[in-house]
């Protein structure tokens with residue numbers, strides 16, 4: 001009898017964030033031999049965890065919307081949906097020394113820094129953006145210009161410009177209205193009433209990333225952490241070679257999926273003979289901004305809102321979040337747990353500053369916001385920096401997006417800069433990962449290579 005040998009195709013995935021883990025998981029379930037390479041010691045990417053006072057947390061604050069179906073479905077599939085719970089959110093805005101509730105149309109009507117006409121206009125603009133589905137014209141105008149025209153100068157200066165500056169720093173007046181529309185649209189459509197509910201995993205998001213990692217390993221896959229990929233080349237056999245600093249993990253594969261930021265992918269492939277200058281140009285055309293996040297636990301309740309938008313130049317950060325307010329004191333070990341976040345460009349002093357000095361600046365900021373804030377009650381504190389936290393969606397962005405199939409045969413690029421018009425998010429990472437897995441499973445001809 002003929003001996004039938006089934007040979008698994010091999011796939012390397014570069015990056016163990018949610019995009020990479022989803023591709024790796026899905027293809028490992030389909031019988032592919034999967035190897036995941038992650039340069040940091042942990043899996044999870046931007047959602048990687050750490051422990052504070054024995055509580056499992058994320059380095060950067062994360063939640064899910066009730067509409068994040070792709071990640072919810074994946075959680076169900078790997079059996080961790082029981083740990084995913086949705087909680088009532090509460091939002092406030094800090095402006096000129098006062099904290100205002102900012103959840104309902106009534107809150108907006110009571111926001112006295114704006115004239116009554118500006119409040120009504122802001123509500124009307126918000127409602128219009130929530131309902132708008134034809135987003136294409138918004139790609140041609142910056143958020144700053146569009147809002148100044150339709151929401152008025154004062155409302156833009158008080159409500160929108162501080163948020164754009166906090167999120168994009170020096171790029172704030174480059175970002176398109178389409179980006180802001182997608183944020184408002186997704187948020188509004190995730191509410192089933194005026195009460196917003198946000199999801200969080202008991203045990204942290206690592207509950208899901210660990211489940212995906214375990215499934216990959218159980219299917220004979222390999223996950224190499226602390227493994228930095230420096231180059232991708234193609235062998236004479238047509239297989240792709242993934243170069244690491246360690247020769248024992250430098251291997252060849254039938255397919256490679258890179259989930260690194262675009263400019264990093266450019267460095268990995270710039271000398272590849274199949275790479276084109278057009279594609280490389282797209283990779284370097286997208287700017288990224290970094291994020292700095294402080295997490296601290298304290299015996300003191302500083303504020304009981306979950307989310308605080310900081311619309312005040314005197315405060316050196318964009319957002320303050322109370323995890324305790326969202327998921328309850330029992331989930332934060334009986335203490336109050338807060339996150340502070342700020343987005344900064346790559347040349348910002350925070351990337352070279354002592355972490356304690358940044359935390360001291362931010363604690364001074366908290367002291368300005370809240371008279372009762374007492375830094376001596378802080379029990380634990382950590383500060384994390386992320387270099388490539390958000391891409392800049394500027395005018396003409398859609399023409400800059402690199403294709404998933406790169407000019408190099410069997411080499412895919414999948415990162416959050418290719419998600420459009422939606423903004424990045426864990427749900428989109430999962431969706432993109434599923435889509436790339438499907439593309440590999442379909443084995444369609446490769447543009448420029450197969451007839």
Ligand SMILES: Cc1cc2nc3c(=O)[nH]c(=O)nc-3n(C[C@H](O)[C@H](O)[C@H](O)COP(=O)(O)OP(=O)(O)OC[C@H]3O[C@@H](n4cnc5c(N)ncnc54)[C@H](O)[C@@H]3O)c2cc1C
Nearest residue numbers: 015017018019039045046060062063229389424425426429
């Ligand atoms: C402050 C902050 C808050 C956020 N909050 C939310 C939220 O509340 N809800 C939400 O849905 N989303 C949120 N996001 C967005 C979310 O984190 C991302 O959309 C998602 O994690 C992207 O996953 P990814 O796998 O595409 O990318 P990443 O998580 O960036 O993964 C890419 C991985 O590639 C690795 N890598 C890079 N170069 C190499 C190399 N040369 N060799 C090997 N590995 C390499 C990186 O180390 C990284 O682990 C937030 C992001 C930030 C920064």
